[in-house]
Amino acid sequence: MDIEPLAGREYFPAISKFTYLNAASIALMFKGACEAAVAWQRDLAENGTLGFDEAAEQSVFSGVHEAFARLIGATARDIAVGSSFTELVASLAWAMMPARPENIVGVDVVFPSTIYPWLRVANTTGCEIRLLRTNDYYADENELAGLIDDNTAVVAISHVEFGSGQRYDLQRLAEVAHSHGALLAVDATQSAGAIPIDVSRDGVDILVAAGYKWLCGPFGAAVMYVAPHLQTRFEPGLAGFRSHTDMWDLRADRIQYRDDAGRFEFGTMAYGCALGLAEAIKFILSLGVDAVCAHDFKLRTRLAEGLKQRGAQLLSPVEDTECSPIVSARFAGFSSRRLVDSLRQQDVIVSPRADFVRFSPHLYNSSDDIDHALEVLDRALAP
Ligand SMILES: Cc1ncc(COP(=O)(O)O)c(C=O)c1O
Structure with a gap:
């Protein structure tokens, strides 16, 4: 099912420029x-x-x-x-x-x-x-x-x-x-x-x-x-x-x-x-913080499932009581820093932290952003 952004480009103009999954570092700023x-x-x-x-x-x-x-x-x-x-x-x-x-x-x-x-x-x-x-x-x-x-x-x-x-x-x-x-x-x-x-x-x-x-x-x-x-x-x-x-x-x-x-x-x-x-x-x-949370959690679930399907080891808890929109993962045999660089070359913005890749979707993101990031990741992981 598609997940639309909770707040679109009229409030966050930058979302049309790249796939920004980096709120845990610096979120896109609300235009107002x-x-x-x-x-x-x-x-x-x-x-x-x-x-x-x-x-x-x-x-x-x-x-x-x-x-x-x-x-x-x-x-x-x-x-x-x-x-x-x-x-x-x-x-x-x-x-x-x-x-x-x-x-x-x-x-x-x-x-x-x-x-x-x-x-x-x-x-x-x-x-x-x-x-x-x-x-x-x-x-x-x-x-x-x-x-x-x-x-x-x-x-x-x-x-x-x-x-x-x-x-x-x-x-x-x-x-x-x-x-x-x-x-x-x-x-x-x-x-x-x-x-x-x-x-x-x-x-x-x-x-x-x-x-x-x-x-x-x-x-x-x-x-x-x-x-x-x-x-x-x-x-x-x-x-x-x-x-x-x-x-x-x-x-x-x-x-x-x-x-x-x-x-x-x-x-x-x-x-x-x-x-x-x-x-x-x-x-x-x-918007209501409950609605923001529900939106961000839907995105994080889609992302976590996609990462698992690609063989990622997830560091982030999956239980509803312990999780957040932050999804961190590592891939055996791959440098996380290199993966982040490959994603960035394709305008997918995430952060390297320690030995893992940190994704952090927020209210301006959609399921298209998650799916696109996973597709780009597939290319980076391809032999
Ligand atoms: C949990 C947490 N606390 C605080 C900060 C930053 O604090 P400051 O803006 O004062 O450097 C960060 C920045 O990444 C953070 O992740």
Whole structure:
């Protein structure tokens, strides 16, 4: 059965140029997001503070606060905006500063930036970094839960792994973490926009996402959810004029932090990127993240079956409870990097990661894209 794109070329003009299966690296950007980011820069260049005045700067994040809150079952006060995922997590890690004899629990195949900010703090404080050893990129969730103990300060995981696409049960991990007095900090960079998330239902404490993957936003903006019970508990690792309760007060002799997640917003940034991200998230909300997920899962199933028929060894879990739109595979006797290059020569865009090929279809893709990628792969695999 044919699977039509959920959003066509009027929203993602690039889809007519190539077969783009690379959202886990950088998704195609929603046209309205690009326009909003560019319009902000142009207005600044042409009008300075006549266009972007103090009131506009103060409220510049409200659209993205509201949109991301709706996407994940939170309220606007629970959301902070930063320039990147890493910046927000670094501020959080220095805010919490877990120290010996505490530990941070994670997984050894996670994207490095999910754990490096904690590692950096641990190098100063003596906190233990305790990473689950995976077996061929697969993490056993029971074993992961088993690493959490009464000294665990934070369980720092990625909702969906960037390599294998394995997805974890956030509710379960939150329950285990909380039963030991630990917090669950989730990297949703590889899930937000493609997988439904409900932080309130699942009891997630912190959730951070970059904007340029499954949310289809620009580089230069990322979002962080901070659960209400934590918003006034920590002093942010990065502080600046925006962290103060009245950002235009501008007195350097004291600081009174905001009483919401916004205390993690500290200064100026390429604000147009946040405006663009708001547009991208609003677009995903208009489609419905459940519909996006159902669409992406249909594509991933077709792709996974096609790859298996061609003798691929799949690294990505196939169970509905553990999978995501990311499908990673290797072919015995073939260099994954060479296969990726061959596909690219035929305008099929995927990524090499470690020793496998990573495919990541999203809302702008169709079953024709999957079938075409498999045909091109056949040629690359032909003797
Ligand atoms: C799971 C995950 N987290 C974070 C990032 C990137 O974070 P940043 O944009 O701050 O470099 C990536 C990028 O691939 C990722 O896959």
